[in-house]
Amino acid sequence: MLGALAEAIRLLFTGDREVYFIAWTSLHLSLVSVAVASALSLPLGFLIALKSFRGKKQLIAFLNALMALPTVVVGLLVYSFISRAGPLGFLGILFTPSAIHLGQVILCLPLITSLVYSALSRLDRRLPETLVTLGARRTEVFRMTILEGRIAILSAVLSGFGRVVGEVGVAMMLGGNIRWYTRTLTTAIALETSKGEFELGLALGIILMAIAFAVNFTLHGVIRHER
Amino acid sequence: MSAEVLFAVEGVRFAYGTRVVLDVPRLSIRDGGVTVLMGPNGSGKTTLLKLLNGLYPPAAGRILYRGLPLGPDTMPRLRRETVLVHQDPYLFDGSVFGNVSYGLRLRRTPSSETRRRVAEALAAVGLQGFEHRRARRLSGGERQRVAVARALVLDPQVLFLDEPTASVDAASTDLIEAVVRRAAAAARCVILSSHHQGFAYRMADRLVCLADGRVVPGGENILKGSVEAADGMFTYFRTGAGLLRCPAQEGEFTTAVLPLEDVILSKGEIQSSAQNQFEGTVTAVESGDHTIRVTLDCGFPVRALVTGYSRATLGIEPGARFYATFKASAIRLY
Amino acid sequence: MKKALLILLVLGLAAAVLPAQEGRLRLSTTTSTENSGLLAVLLPPFEARTGLKVDVIAVGTGQALKLGEAGDVDVTLVHARALEDRFVAEGYGVNRRDVMHNDFIVIGPASDPAGVRGMMDAVAALRQIANRQAAFVSRGDNSGTHVMERDLWKAAGVTPSGRWYREAGQGMGPVITMANDLQGYTLADRGTYLAMKSKVALPILVEGDPRLFNPYGVIAVNPARFPHVNYLGAMQLIAWMTSVEGQGIIGGFKVGGEMLFFPDAVTD
Numbered sequence: 001m002l003g004a005l006a007e008a009i010r011l012l013f014t015g016d017r018e019v020y021f022i023a024w025t026s027l028h029l030s031l032v033s034v035a036v037a038s039a040l041s042l043p044l045g046f047l048i049a050l051k052s053f054r055g056k057k058q059l060i061a062f063l064n065a066l067m068a069l070p071t072v073v074v075g076l077l078v079y080s081f082i083s084r085a086g087p088l089g090f091l092g093i094l095f096t097p098s099a100i101h102l103g104q105v106i107l108c109l110p111l112i113t114s115l116v117y118s119a120l121s122r123l124d125r126r127l128p129e130t131l132v133t134l135g136a137r138r139t140e141v142f143r144m145t146i147l148e149g150r151i152a153i154l155s156a157v158l159s160g161f162g163r164v165v166g167e168v169g170v171a172m173m174l175g176g177n178i179r180w181y182t183r184t185l186t187t188a189i190a191l192e193t194s195k196g197e198f199e200l201g202l203a204l205g206i207i208l209m210a211i212a213f214a215v216n217f218t219l220h221g222v223i224r225h226e227r
Numbered sequence: 228m229s230a231e232v233l234f235a236v237e238g239v240r241f242a243y244g245t246r247v248v249l250d251v252p253r254l255s256i257r258d259g260g261v262t263v264l265m266g267p268n269g270s271g272k273t274t275l276l277k278l279l280n281g282l283y284p285p286a287a288g289r290i291l292y293r294g295l296p297l298g299p300d301t302m303p304r305l306r307r308e309t310v311l312v313h314q315d316p317y318l319f320d321g322s323v324f325g326n327v328s329y330g331l332r333l334r335r336t337p338s339s340e341t342r343r344r345v346a347e348a349l350a351a352v353g354l355q356g357f358e359h360r361r362a363r364r365l366s367g368g369e370r371q372r373v374a375v376a377r378a379l380v381l382d383p384q385v386l387f388l389d390e391p392t393a394s395v396d397a398a399s400t401d402l403i404e405a406v407v408r409r410a411a412a413a414a415r416c417v418i419l420s421s422h423h424q425g426f427a428y429r430m431a432d433r434l435v436c437l438a439d440g441r442v443v444p445g446g447e448n449i450l451k452g453s454v455e456a457a458d459g460m461f462t463y464f465r466t467g468a469g470l471l472r473c474p475a476q477e478g479e480f481t482t483a484v485l486p487l488e489d490v491i492l493s494k495g496e497i498q499s500s501a502q503n504q505f506e507g508t509v510t511a512v513e514s515g516d517h518t519i520r521v522t523l524d525c526g527f528p529v530r531a532l533v534t535g536y537s538r539a540t541l542g543i544e545p546g547a548r549f550y551a552t553f554k555a556s557a558i559r560l561y
Numbered sequence: 562m563k564k565a566l567l568i569l570l571v572l573g574l575a576a577a578v579l580p581a582q583e584g585r586l587r588l589s590t591t592t593s594t595e596n597s598g599l600l601a602v603l604l605p606p607f608e609a610r611t612g613l614k615v616d617v618i619a620v621g622t623g624q625a626l627k628l629g630e631a632g633d634v635d636v637t638l639v640h641a642r643a644l645e646d647r648f649v650a651e652g653y654g655v656n657r658r659d660v661m662h663n664d665f666i667v668i669g670p671a672s673d674p675a676g677v678r679g680m681m682d683a684v685a686a687l688r689q690i691a692n693r694q695a696a697f698v699s700r701g702d703n704s705g706t707h708v709m710e711r712d713l714w715k716a717a718g719v720t721p722s723g724r725w726y727r728e729a730g731q732g733m734g735p736v737i738t739m740a741n742d743l744q745g746y747t748l749a750d751r752g753t754y755l756a757m758k759s760k761v762a763l764p765i766l767v768e769g770d771p772r773l774f775n776p777y778g779v780i781a782v783n784p785a786r787f788p789h790v791n792y793l794g795a796m797q798l799i800a801w802m803t804s805v806e807g808q809g810i811i812g813g814f815k816v817g818g819e820m821l822f823f824p825d826a827v828t829d
Binding site: 083084085086089092094095176177178179181182193194195196 | 592596601614616617618619620630631632633634731732737738753756757760761789
């Protein structure tokens with residue numbers, strides 16, 4: 001284990017170009033995926049929390065079921081759509097970062113929606129009433145609700161980030177682990193491990209954890225400053 | 228009173244799930260002064276307030292504001308002209324200024340005007356200089372007043388207050404009372420709910436009694452006035468043209484409450500142990516479920532309950548002259 | 562601040578969603594080929610000369626050909642002749658060329674409980690391992706290696722089963738690791754073995770039998786069937802791999818001082 005830690009530090013500080021590239025790929029792929037998923041999840045979670053409609057219970061159950069899907073299954077399902085043999089093959093996004101984005105958005109959207117929904121439904125009923133009586137329209141109620149519930153919502157977004165930055169099923173199936181293109185930390189770890197390079201695999205894992213920690217730390221700091 | 232009918236409730240029902248919490252076939256609330264919805268907890272007061280403020284649509288029936296039913300066309304006007312303050316209100320995370328100025332910022336009020344109006348609103352609730360305090364760290368009474376300031380700063384025509392004294396200390400109660408009076412005096416209409424009888428009587432120009440989600444006819448005369456004199460035996464309460472003899476007691480009273488059923492009508496003067504007897508003209512006769520409510524003008528309005536039999540036998544009709552008699556002990560002073 | 566973030570987000574999304582397809586060539590191959598490190602040496606000169614970027618997707622043989630059958634790649638490099646021939650016969654691929662061969666070896670514990678060291682007949686060696694019920698790890702994943710192994714068992718007249726025969730269902734690396742942990746036998750490609758040699762205690766016991774030769778073929782995906790494939794790029798790559806220069810690089814590629822692949826395309 002210590003050997004792996006030493007290897008991780010060595011890789012980072014000797015500026016191994018490929019490792020930096022792989023780490024950067026992991027980071028920007030996950031961040032964009034989470035950003036897109038959050039942009040969809042926040043309004044969706046908001047609607048589910050604050051409005052009652054027919055089929056609400058079924059929708060929530062469906063979201064919970066989606067969250068239990070293993071990443072490989074999600075990868076397989078998306079692959080069958082975007083392969084040239086599939087209905088969306090004409091888009092030509094298989095084995096490009098876009099395919100990974102698609103798969104990862106599908107992975108974290110139900111998770112973030114579900115967490116946002118439960119955070120918002122625990123929010124005081126008086127908040128939307130207060131906002132409405134003071135003259136707020138629907139988008140303003142949405143904005144203020146997100147603002148007042150931002151800690152819990154940040155938690156939800158970070159959970160989504162955690163799910164995608166550490167997953168390998170989708171990245172591998174849809175990205176193809178192509179060197180200098182779609183190779184992420186997770187697919188690289190899988191590759192090195194399959195070659196028996198356990199120490200290198202662990203070292204990459206430590207780098208992955210460091211990135212996840214850094215993102216968490218930064219976002220928490222930003223939110224606290226906004227007060 | 229010939230004030231405009233501000234709100235009209237028609238056939239309104241509201242339920243939480245299967246539990247019906249409000250069932251009001253007909254109710255009018257007039258403009259001006261303070262209207263109090265009084266009743267025990269769970270009687271539907273809060274629900275009615277929220278429906279009047281258009282926060283939720285009724286399950287059945289409709290509500291009219293200034294003669295027009297509440298709907299997408301009329302809602303903007305309602306929002307501009309009315310604000311509701313919750314019992315134990317929700318304050319936004321941040322400063323008092325941030326809270327009180329919120330509505331103004333929504334309306335894109337220029338910041339200099341916002342600052343001025345916020346300062347005025349805070350002064351009106353006795354919180355001058357509180358702009359930079361963190362709203363959520365204030366005491367219960369102070370938080371209530373911040374919420375009232377947050378509403379007042381918008382200059383609403385109608386101010387809804389849900390149980391304004393429920394979560395405040397005694398000192399703040401007096402302040403709230405003063406604020407409410409000031410708001411009502413500024414030609415605004417205040418509609419508040421309370422389960423606290425004394426507060427309700429003192430504040431109310433008009434009283435609506437609720438029980439179990441239904442409006443029950445008020446069983447009391449509420450007379451506004453002041454104490455004119457007192458001797459060892461009686462306190463003399465002036466209301467309109469009448470001077471009421473009430474049991475001797477100390478205090479600055481503004482309201483005398485006299486149950487309808489304690490008022491006896493007679494064609495002529497009667498000699499009795501009752502200390503109060505006034506002559507007046509019948510101005511209104513309303514048939515109720517089992518009794519008839521008669522309103523008399525004795526220089527002040529007094530209402531009594533009689534049976535149909537009495538009405539017929541005595542000929543109680545508008546314009547007729549009768550005497551109203553009641554005991555001093557029947558009067559409660561607030 | 563918020564507006565800037567929003568614009569950044571939209572730009573980032575646009576950049577992410579619109580992949581640049583021009584100048585990319587998709588090659589599917591097997592994990593053992595990729596792991597050998599040959600492509601890291603063979604492809605860069607080609608990329609420099611043509612300006613194409615080669616996306617190498619390394620999966621099992623079956624999946625590599627399936628990618629070709631779906632039209633998800635432009636060219637494929639695998640080592641399973643029977644499957645390759647069917648791929649071409651069924652119209653998925655065109656212009657198949659021999660590129661190189663490496664070979665398979667039987668590795669096992671130094672103690673060699675089945676006594677196969679030095680045998681020149683791989684079929685007989687496997688028969689002996691089966692008879693002695695010595696621990697043997699199989700790829701079990703329909704890879705080229707697995708197909709070779711199955712053919713050998715068939716020639717030996719043995720249907721391997723029982724506790725001594727473990728079907729791993731994994732790639733060559735993990736299978737070698739597993740054989741090392743169990744100190745059992747396995748059939749491996751020389752390339753992966755050489756790359757892992759320092760980490761395992763499994764000497765080569767059987768090698769050199771021509772039946773163990775593992776020829777590689779490169780095939781372009783049929784453009785008549787899949788109009789979108791980069792056919793010209795695929796043909797350029799095939800030309801490169803079978804050129805004197807390319808074949809020279811293949812022959813010159815050494816792992817641990819040993820030659821791994823034997824060029825087959827050009828002879829003088």
